[in-house]
Amino acid sequence: MRRIxxxxxxxxxxxxxxxxxxxxxxxxxxxxxxxxxFPFLIFLITIIGYLPISDADILEPLASFLPAxxxxxxxxxxxxxxxxxxxxxxxxxxxxxxxASSNGMRAIxxxxxxxxxxxxxMPFWISVPLSIGFTILVTLLIVFYxxxxxxxxxxxxxxxxxxxxxEYWKGWDVIxxxxxVLIMIGVFTLLFRYSPCKRIKWxxxxxxxxxxxxxxLLISLIFTFYVNRFWDPALVYGxxxxxxxxxxxxxxxxxxxxxxGEVNAILIFNRKDRVGKSGxxxxxxx
Numbered sequence: 001m002r003r004i005x006x007x008x009x010x011x012x013x014x015x016x017x018x019x020x021x022x023x024x025x026x027x028x029x030x031x032x033x034x035x036x037x038f039p040f041l042i043f044l045i046t047i048i049g050y051l052p053i054s055d056a057d058i059l060e061p062l063a064s065f066l067p068a069x070x071x072x073x074x075x076x077x078x079x080x081x082x083x084x085x086x087x088x089x090x091x092x093x094x095x096x097x098x099x100a101s102s103n104g105m106r107a108i109x110x111x112x113x114x115x116x117x118x119x120x121x122m123p124f125w126i127s128v129p130l131s132i133g134f135t136i137l138v139t140l141l142i143v144f145y146x147x148x149x150x151x152x153x154x155x156x157x158x159x160x161x162x163x164x165x166x167e168y169w170k171g172w173d174v175i176x177x178x179x180x181v182l183i184m185i186g187v188f189t190l191l192f193r194y195s196p197c198k199r200i201k202w203x204x205x206x207x208x209x210x211x212x213x214x215x216x217l218l219i220s221l222i223f224t225f226y227v228n229r230f231w232d233p234a235l236v237y238g239x240x241x242x243x244x245x246x247x248x249x250x251x252x253x254x255x256x257x258x259x260x261g262e263v264n265a266i267l268i269f270n271r272k273d274r275v276g277k278s279g280x281x282x283x284x285x286x
Contacts, residue, residue: 009266016115016262025111026254032104033250039096041074065220066249067227069234073242098135105131109195112261116196134191141187145180184213192264204268212260219252
């Protein structure tokens with residue numbers, strides 16, 4: 001019975017993937033996020049770079065999720081740019097990142113609206129401030145995410161000095177990585193909760209957030225393993241190989257985010273169908 005339900009769910013998800021034009025919205029989002037990627041890293045490194053750490057330490061958390069060829073492109077270009085750290089560079093990085101990311105965020109919101117409302121239109125005076133607000137929030141949370149990963153060991157040592165028992169210190173690495181995963185789930189939950197044209201409950205936003213987070217982690221690891229071991233984009237695209245691999249990774253990531261909205265939509269509509277068959281009294285609880 002569960003197997004039949006799972007197959008039915010996968011079939012519905014694939015049908016919505018095609019009908020709701022998930023690849024089209026994902027391509028738009030990937031384009032804008034690619035434009036925002038380098039300015040964001042410049043902005044991040046310029047801020048954190050005033051601390052006594054190297055640029056390599058800041059970029060190191062990306063090494064597990066990006067193909068080696070893309071990581072090296074990022075490392076070389078970002079290190080060249082941030083050699084002259086100044087406020088003009090910080091301002092440019094922030095403005096460029098905010099513009100490109102907010103446009104990418106609007107593409108995500110349109111994709112989620114298409115899933116839940118069957119219409120991707122949202123008033124301009126609502127979508128623009130909301131997309132900018134989400135962009136700033138996500139930026140702050142990503143900065144916190146990087147700080148947690150980069151300074152996790154130092155934070156753990158401080159906790160031990162403050163009285164944390166040694167046996168807890170042994171599990172600190174697991175705690176900080178799990179905290180980073182919970183931050184991702186929280187970000188996606190907020191996105192699925194507030195970006196649709198119809199507000200949904202927290203419990204209805206959570207399944208898609210978990211799906212997107214777990215799916216993104218798995219797909220990123222698989223894609224990175226495949227590119228590093230079996231496919232060299234430079235053989236086809238030359239010097240652009242690293243950028244092409246990065247663009248494909250962003251495209252896959254974008255699809256997983258929008259598919260998270262589709263997962264929520266399927267569960268919500270199926271629940272409403274069951275509620276409708278159970279009578280109006282149960283329906284009022286949803």
